[in-house]
Amino acid sequence: MPNLTAKINKGETISMSNEILLALKWRDRREVHMLTNKHEDKIIALDKKDFRTKEQIKKPACIVDYNANMGAVDRSDMMLSSTECVRKTVKWYKKLFFHMVDLAILNAHALYQTQNPEKVPLADFQLKIIRQLIERYNTPEPNQKIKPMTKNP
Template identity: 45%
Template sequence: MFTTQKSRSGDYHLQKSGKILAVRWHDKREVTALSTFHKGDMTDSGKTNYRTGEQILKPDLIIDYTENMRLVDKADMMTSFVECVRKTVRWYHKLLACAEWV
């Protein structure tokens, strides 16, 4: 899909197949995203480059993602630091809990 070239900050690559849009955007690190809603237009992010004073343009998919997914990303980041996050209880833990009642 995308080539494995070195990319610099501000580089982006768009590819569309039917209704699905694939975007690879590089700011601090590369971000790859898929969307069926966005068109891939470059939009003003509301920020300026402190060195050149130019407006920073980003794909609309990336701007919507950063505006709407901040808490989800924070939760994912916090759980990534934990070695083992167990969301279920193993069967023998339930058995031992029942044995304590008897």
């Protein structure tokens, strides 16, 4: 990986590429790093103008393409943010597992919404799933007999 640690100003880019990959660092409000095998290192002028400088806004082609096509992922992240079950844990694989469970529930909710006319909020749908899983797989613990304490002579 290229070393893209140099400080840059807003609107500037640093990039390195070979015949397969382009690694790019661009600064807008904050630094953005991109690694792509689809784009070239070129800047695209947008139809919008900066309200302060009145200059045409320019962005790298990979950033423009990313912004145009990431609506569904951003929307799913937004929907999951309020109901996510991920907790602080050191184990990365636990976070990944629970994130996959959350994504599966989100996808199930989307499928449910296409088949049923009633609109059920995601949190309520998640609660119904949890209750159904508890009803189905909860096994009552066997009654434990409590032995009375005896005094040793």
